Amino acid sequence: MAKENALLEEIEYNEDSFDFDDLEERLQSQLDFELSELDFLKTEEEKIGNLDNLGETIKNVVWEQFINQIAVTAGEDFIKENNGLTLDLRDEAHIQTTENFENGKFANHNTKIDYKERYDEWQNNFQKDENGNVKTNSEGKKILTKDARKAYDEGRDKGSAAIHKDHTISAAEVTRDPEAATHLTKTEKVNFANSEKNINDLDASANMSKSDKTMSEWLDSERNGEKPADRFNINEDELREKDKTAREEYENVKEEGKKKSVEAGKQSQKEEAFRISGKALRAVIMQLLAEFAKEIFAKLVKWLKSAQRNLESLLSSIKDAISSFVGKMKTHLINAGNTVITTIASSIIGPVVGTIKKVWTLLKQGWKSLKEAVNYIKSPENKGKSVGILLLETGKIVMAGLSAAGAIVLGEVIEKGLMTIPILAVDIPLIGSLANIIGIFMGAVVAGIIGAIAINLIEKAIEKQRKAEIVGEQVEKGNEILITQRQVRHLNEKKLEHNKEQVASTIKERHEEAAEYIKKSIDSIFNHEVDKIDNKDKIEELDALLDDLLE
Numbered sequence: 294m295a296k297e298n299a300l301l302e303e304i305e306y307n308e309d310s311f312d313f314d315d316l317e318e319r320l321q322s323q324l325d326f327e328l329s330e331l332d333f334l335k336t337e338e339e340k341i342g343n344l345d346n347l348g349e350t351i352k353n354v355v356w357e358q359f360i361n362q363i364a365v366t367a368g369e370d371f372i373k374e375n376n377g378l379t380l381d382l383r384d385e386a387h388i389q390t391t392e393n394f395e396n397g398k399f400a401n402h403n404t405k406i407d408y409k410e411r412y413d414e415w416q417n418n419f420q421k422d423e424n425g426n427v428k429t430n431s432e433g434k435k436i437l438t439k440d441a442r443k444a445y446d447e448g449r450d451k452g453s454a455a456i457h458k459d460h461t462i463s464a465a466e467v468t469r470d471p472e473a474a475t476h477l478t479k480t481e482k483v484n485f486a487n488s489e490k491n492i493n494d495l496d497a498s499a500n501m502s503k504s505d506k507t508m509s510e511w512l513d514s515e516r517n518g519e520k521p522a523d524r525f526n527i528n529e530d531e532l533r534e535k536d537k538t539a540r541e542e543y544e545n546v547k548e549e550g551k552k553k554s555v556e557a558g559k560q561s562q563k564e565e566a567f568r569i570s571g572k573a574l575r576a577v578i579m580q581l582l583a584e585f586a587k588e589i590f591a592k593l594v595k596w597l598k599s600a601q602r603n604l605e606s607l608l609s610s611i612k613d614a615i616s617s618f619v620g621k622m623k624t625h626l627i628n629a630g631n632t633v634i635t636t637i638a639s640s641i642i643g644p645v646v647g648t649i650k651k652v653w654t655l656l657k658q659g660w661k662s663l664k665e666a667v668n669y670i671k672s673p674e675n676k677g678k679s680v681g682i683l684l685l686e687t688g689k690i691v692m693a694g695l696s697a698a699g700a701i702v703l704g705e706v707i708e709k710g711l712m713t714i715p716i717l718a719v720d721i722p723l724i725g726s727l728a729n730i731i732g733i734f735m736g737a738v739v740a741g742i743i744g745a746i747a748i749n750l751i752e753k754a755i756e757k758q759r760k761a762e763i764v765g766e767q768v769e770k771g772n773e774i775l776i777t778q779r780q781v782r783h784l785n786e787k788k789l790e791h792n793k794e795q796v797a798s799t800i801k802e803r804h805e806e807a808a809e810y811i812k813k814s815i816d817s818i819f820n821h822e823v824d825k826i827d828n829k830d831k832i833e834e835l836d837a838l839l840d841d842l843l844e
Contacts, residue, residue, distance in 0.1 A: 363576050363579050363580055363583070363632065364576050364580075364631075364632040364633075364635035364636045364639065365635060365636075365639045367572045367573065367575065367576035367579075367636045367639070367640075368572070368635070368636045368637070368638065368639020368640040368641075369639060369640075370572060371568060371569055371572045371636075371639075371640040372639075372640060374568060375402075375565065375568060375640075376404070378401060378402055379640060379641050379642065380565070380569050380637065380640035380641045381402050381565075381641075382562055382565060382566055384558070384562070385400065386400055386401065386402040386403075386562075387400050387402050387403045387558040387559070387561045387562040387565070388400055388403070388554065388555055388558030388559070388562075389403065389406070389408050389475060389476075389554050389558065390475075391471055391472045391475045391476070394408060394411075394412060394471060394474070394475040395471040395475075397412065399412065400558060402561060402562075402565060403557060403558050403561045404561045404564065404565075405557035405558075405560060405561050406554065406557050408475070411474060411475070411478075412474075414479065415471075415474040417438070418437055418438060418441040418468050419435045419436065419437060419438065419441075420436045420437070420438055434469065434505075435469050437465055437468060437469075441464075441465070441468050442464045442465065442468070444479060444483050445460070445464035445467075445483055445486050445487065446464075449487050452494065452497075453497075454497060455496070455497055456494050456495070456496065456497065457494075457495055457496075457497050457500040458492050458493075458494065459492070459493050459494070459495035459500045459503065460486050460487075460491055460492065461490075461491050461492070461493050461508060461535055461536050461539040462486070462491055462507070462508075462536075462539050462540065462543055463503075463504075463505045463506070463507070464486050465505035466505065466507060467482050467485070467486050467543075468482075472547055473547055473550070475550075475554070476547060476550030476551045476553065476554050477546065477547065477550045481546065481550065485542070485543060485546045488542070490538055490539050490542040491539045491542065491543070493532070493535050495527070495532075496525050496526055496527060498525060499521060499525040499526075499527055502521060502524075502525070503521075507536075508532055508533065508535075508536035509533075509536065512529055512532065512533065569636070569637060569640055572636060572640070573632075573633045573636045573637060576632050576633070576636045577629045577632050577633060580625075580628065580629060580632050581625060581629065584618065584621075584625050584628070585614075585618050588614040588615075588617050588618045589611065589614045591614070592610040592611065592613055592614040592617075593610065595610065596610040
């Protein structure tokens with residue numbers, strides 16, 4: 294009423310100069326705006342309590358965990374196929390070196406040669422003390438077991454009692470040699486030791502004197518001031534030449550063995566790279582198919598809810614799903630890159646990656662909920678909302694985040710319980726065990742129900758408070774509209790009075806002008822001034838003036 298009275302006072306005070314048309318236009322605009330705000334409040338009232346989006350956050354987190362599980366399972370499957378070994382494409386993991394072999398470090402990822410088996414076989418040739426350490430003689434050489442030479446003597450020509458068939462490079466030297474042990478099989482070592490280039494006829498007594506010594510060691514040795522050439526009937530130069538030839542052949546055999554080791558390592562390295570590439574590619578394809586299926590299912594659900602369900606609308610929905618999938622291809626490819634990284638990380642570190650990813654999702658969801666709550670409070674459109682509404686709304690956001698986090702935790706608990714059932718522990722390639730799949734979705738359902746109940750209670754509280762606020766706002770807005778409508782009515786009344794007064798004043802002024810004019814004309818006629826004016830023109834002018842007054 295105060296606004297209305299103020300307007301009337303302003304009109305009365307400035308009535309002569311007041312622009313009624315301008316004020317009427319402004320009041321009508323204000324009325325239209327207030328009516329539109331009232332319509333908005335009615336729409337907002339209808340929206341209150343709408344839970345169409347309830348569970349969307351939970352659904353997205355479960356989907357993220359499902360996609361993550363595809364990648365983690367792909368990495369774990371790779372480890373199973375990789376003889377239980379994590380991904381390692383380094384040269385030392387595939388290509389065995391003599392130095393590492395001698396120190397008991399093996400190229401375990403080499404699937405072509407079992408170096409651990411070779412090492413164990415090599416070590417079995419040496420005597421060991423009670424602590425398991427290899428015994429050595431006074432010269433620092435490893436002491437062989439009594440069976441160490443057995444393979445070198447079986448089935449070969451050993452010569453006669455007088456002339457022995459001697460190993461130029463002794464079986465003991467070949468057995469002790471770490472390079473030969475690394476790169477040659479036992480058969481290859483025996484074949485070289487008993488080859489023509491390494492077998493030499495030697496006097497029996499000379500051969501027993503030589504024993505396991507190298508040819509140079511034996512020929513350079515002395516007993517009572519005499520060398521073997523002085524004590525036995527031998528040709529030293531011939532024996533040295535024979536030793537040189539044998540050693541050249543021995544080095545060639547070992548060099549060939551090294552090449553085989555390198556080739557085997559590179560082949561193994563390549564196969565492992567292809568193995569992880571195949572797993573990563575299959576995981577990506579599986580993810581893209583799952584993403585596409587998600588789009589299809591979403592459109593099918595929408596189609597089932599629609600009023601028109603026919604083949605044409607179904608095909609249209611499928612086309613929309615394909616279009617949506619292609620439109621999101623950039624996002625899908627980014628996610629695919631993440632799947633590849635997770636697959637490779639899982640294959641390198643093992644199951645730890647799955648746990649890390651789940652913890653990361655928990656932290657990310659918590660941070661996301663907190664950020665959404667803060668943004669909601671800071672949003673300009675929420676500035677006018679009451680503290681109670683703001684607290685309830687932010688509580689709903691946080692509850693959605695907690696529900697999503699709860700879905701992950703509950704999924705873990707349910708999975709562990711189901712893993713005790715043998716049939717549910719069976720793995721499905723690139724997806725995981727049935728226990729894991731059921732755990733993910735059952736965890737989501739349980740957490741979703743709990744979250745839905747909590748969010749629904751919050752929604753009810755918000756609904757009750759917001760409806761009360763909107764009803765109050767509607768009443769207040771209705772009052773404002775009524776005031777504005779009364780202002781418009783009073784304005785129109787004042788405008789009508791003002792117009793009537795203006796018309797009456799105009800008529801009065803014209804009457805006075807006409808009377809004055811007629812008086813002057815009559816005075817002129819009666820004062821004999823007719824000759825100074827054109828009587829005909831005067832009469833016509835008077836006739837026109839009378840016509841104006843009659844209009």
